[in-house]
Amino acid sequence: MISFNIPPYTGNELKYIQQAIEGHKICGDGPFTRQCSTWLEQKFRADKVLLTTSGTTALDMAALLSRLNPGDEVILPSFTFSSTATAFVLAGAKLVFVDIRPDTMNMDETLIEQAITDRTKVVVPMHYAGVSCEMDTIMDIARKHSLLVVEDAAQGVMSTYKGKALGTIGDFGCYSFHETKNYSMGEGGALLINSPEYVERAEILREKGTNRSKFFRGQVDKYTWVDVGDSYLPSELNAAYLWAQLEMADEINRNRLASWNRYYTALKPLQEKGLLELPVVPEGCAHNAHMFYLKLKDLSERTDFIRHMKEHDIWCVFHYVPLHSAPAGLRYGRFCGEDRYTTKESDRLVRLPMYYNLSEQYLSRVIDCIFAFFGR
Ligand SMILES: *Cc1c(COP(=O)(O)O)cnc(C)c1O
Numbered sequence: 001m002i003s004f005n006i007p008p009y010t011g012n013e014l015k016y017i018q019q020a021i022e023g024h025k026i027c028g029d030g031p032f033t034r035q036c037s038t039w040l041e042q043k044f045r046a047d048k049v050l051l052t053t054s055g056t057t058a059l060d061m062a063a064l065l066s067r068l069n070p071g072d073e074v075i076l077p078s079f080t081f082s083s084t085a086t087a088f089v090l091a092g093a094k095l096v097f098v099d100i101r102p103d104t105m106n107m108d109e110t111l112i113e114q115a116i117t118d119r120t121k122v123v124v125p126m127h128y129a130g131v132s133c134e135m136d137t138i139m140d141i142a143r144k145h146s147l148l149v150v151e152d153a154a155q156g157v158m159s160t161y162k163g164k165a166l167g168t169i170g171d172f173g174c175y176s177f178h179e180t181k182n183y184s185m186g187e188g189g190a191l192l193i194n195s196p197e198y199v200e201r202a203e204i205l206r207e208k209g210t211n212r213s214k215f216f217r218g219q220v221d222k223y224t225w226v227d228v229g230d231s232y233l234p235s236e237l238n239a240a241y242l243w244a245q246l247e248m249a250d251e252i253n254r255n256r257l258a259s260w261n262r263y264y265t266a267l268k269p270l271q272e273k274g275l276l277e278l279p280v281v282p283e284g285c286a287h288n289a290h291m292f293y294l295k296l297k298d299l300s301e302r303t304d305f306i307r308h309m310k311e312h313d314i315w316c317v318f319h320y321v322p323l324h325s326a327p328a329g330l331r332y333g334r335f336c337g338e339d340r341y342t343t344k345e346s347d348r349l350v351r352l353p354m355y356y357n358l359s360e361q362y363l364s365r366v367i368d369c370i371f372a373f374f375g376r
Contacts, residue, residue: 001313001314001315002313002314002315002353002362002365002366003315003353003355004315004316004317004351004353004354005179005180005353005354005355006355006356006357007179007180007184007186007355008182008183008184008245008252008355008356009356010244010245010247010248010251010252010356011244012243012244012247013240013241013244013245015244016032016240016241016243016244017237017240017241019240020032020236020237020239020240021237025236026235026236026237027233027235027236028051028233028234028235028236028239029213029216029233030236030239031236032236032239032240032242032243033051033233033234033236033239035239035243036051036239036242036243036246037049037050037051037190039243039246039247040175040190040192040246043165043246043249044165044167044168044192045164045165045168046165046167046168046173046192046193046194047192047193047194047195047196047199048192048193048196048199048202049190049191049192049193050190050191050193050202050203050206050232051188051189051190051233051234051239051242052188052189052190052191052206052232052233052234053187053188053189053231053232053233053234054083054176054178054187054188054189055083055152055154055174055175055176055177055178055181055189056083056086056087056176056189057189057230057232058174058175058176058189058190058191058232059083059084059086059087059150059152059174060087060090060091060230060232061172061191061202061205061206061232062087062150062172062174062191063087063088063090063091063093063122063150064091064205064228065172065193065198065201065202065205066091066121066122066148066150066172068088068091068092068093068121068122069092070092071092071093071094071119072092072093072094072119072120072121072122073093073094073095073096073117073119073120073121074088074093074094074095074096074120074121074122074123074124075096075097075098075112075115075116075120075122075123075124075336076088076095076096076097076098076107076123076124076126077097077098077099077100077106077107077124077125077126077342078097078098078099078100078322078323078324078325078329078335078339078342079100079105079128079320079322079323079342079345079346080126080128080152080320080323081126081154081319081320082323082326082328083152083154084124084126084152084323085323085328085329085332085333086328088122088124089328089332093121093122094119094332094333094334095323095329095332095333095334096115096117096120096333096334096336097322097323097324097329097333097334097335097336097342098111098112098115098335098336098337099111099335099337099338099339099340099341099342100128100341100342100345101341102341102345103280103282104128104129104131104133104279104280104281104282105128105129105345105346105349106125106126106127106128106131106132106133106134107125107126107133107138108341109125109133109134109137109138109141110137111336111337112138112141113141113145114336114337115336115337116141116145116147120145120147121147121148122147122148122149122150123138123141123142123147123148123149123150124149124150124151124152125138125149125151125152125170126151126152126154126155127151127152127153127155127156127159127166128155129155129279129287129290129291129293130155130156130157130158130159130166130182130287130288130289130290130291131159131279131280131281131282131285131287132156132159132160132161132166132282132284132285132287133151133161134282135161135162135164135169135170136162138170139169139170142170148170148171148172149169149170149171149172150170150171150172150173150174151166151167151169151170151172151173151174152174153166153167153173153174153175153192154174154175154176154178154181154189155176155181155288155290155291156175156288156290157175157176157177157181157182157183157288158182158183158249158253158288159285159286159287159288159290160285160286161284161285162284167192168192168194169194170194171193171194171195171198172191172192172193172194172198173191173192173194174189174190174191174192175189175190175191175192176188176189177189177190177242177245181290182252182253182256182288182289182290182356183242183245183246183249183252184241184242184245185234185238185239185241185242185245186238186241187234187238188234188238188239188242200214201227204226204227204229205227205228205229205230205232206229206230206231206232206233207229207231207233208225208229208230208231209225209226209227209228209229209230210223210224210225210226210229211223211224211226252356253288253289255356255357256288256289256290256354256355256356257288257289259289259292259354259358259363260289260292260354262360262363262367263292263352263363263366263367264278264279264292266364266367267294267367267370270370270371270374275374276294276295276296276374277294277295278294279291279292279293289354290354291351291354292351292352292354293349293350293351293352294349294350294352294370295345295348295349295350296348296350297348298347298348299347299348301348302318302347302348302349302350304373305350305373306318306350308369308372308373309366309369309370309373312365312369312372314353314365314366314369315353316350316351316352316353317350317351318346318349318350318351319346319349319351320346321346322339322342322343322346324339324342325343352366353366
């Protein structure tokens with residue numbers, strides 16, 4: 001059976017987890033957490049990186065730091081994972097969904113301005129498949145209207161836009177280290193803070209509303225409860241697993257890109273015959289091969305395709321049910337403008353198996369099986 005995903009494993013994970021245990025430090029913010037966050041700050045030239053318990057809680061922190069009031073509005077795509085939305089709903093905001101661009105499946109930057117009202121506070125671009133949104137335009141619009149930008153870069157670790165790492169362009173960036181992402185710690189994530197004025201409150205929110213981080217740095221002589229907060233620190237055991245991935249990040253990235261390019265080159269003739277569409281990576285965007293997807297004719301052809309692959313023991317999956325048409329989306333949000341692409345494009349998208357160390361044998365089996373589908 002060819003799985004859709006296998007969590008990344010590089011070989012040093014157990015050794016580092018054992019080190020954490022033997023060092024008698026398995027709660028959060030120990031040496032592995034420090035090593036991981038420093039690595040992320042240096043590699044991506046980020047001002048401040050805090051590891052979190054998930055990509056979702058990184059988004060939760062960004063939403064809390066945005067200081068939203070009930071009735072404030074947040075602009076986001078409908079074609080995204082629920083976490084992009086729930087963070088802002090929990091913070092009391094109303095969701096305003098805009099359509100996507102059919103080429104990258106990212107939020108259409110030309111539709112943002114018409115969705116802005118006097119209640120709009122935040123724009124949330126989600127970098128689908130690790131391919132960047134059109135960030136220059138989005139940042140210009142946000143600055144012009146004094147809006148914050150929270151990048152949902154859950155899929156975009158190691159991707160860049162015009163040379164800048166995704167997650168470091170907006171006010172906040174949110175990474176995920178879930179087992180389905182390129183670099184993993186089982187469950188985990190990181191918040192990137194790109195404006196220094198938010199760092200102190202972020203540390204407090206993350207430490208149950210206390211100024212404990214300041215205390216550990218010797219900046220205050222006792223720590224106490226100063227604000228609302230939650231527990232957003234991942235365990236050192238998870239950070240130890242992540243460290244084994246980060247020290248191999250370039251190798252993992254190279255390996256995934258090779259698989260991505262193998263699919264792309266092999267399937268190009270099918271695109272030239274008009275049988276399917278392949279992903280588009282715009283000029284200026286370097287992606288991380290988070291995902292390889294195809295677009296078929298329509299929902300019915302996609303259903304047949306997934307069944308065909310499954311009959312040959314290959315697991316392909318689709319996503320997302322557009323948020324604006326999901327039960328909670330109907331309750332908490334509205335779609336601004338026309339749904340020209342969100343529903344239509346999501347209905348025909350399918351993801352192929354993609355993970356670190358996907359073998360050439362499996363890649364060619366998947367490719368052959370796709371050719372067989374169209375050869376019928
Ligand atoms: C994976 C993902 C998340 C959530 O990350 P978790 O670590 O699973 O909480 C959020 N947004 C997008 C776009 C994702 O792909």
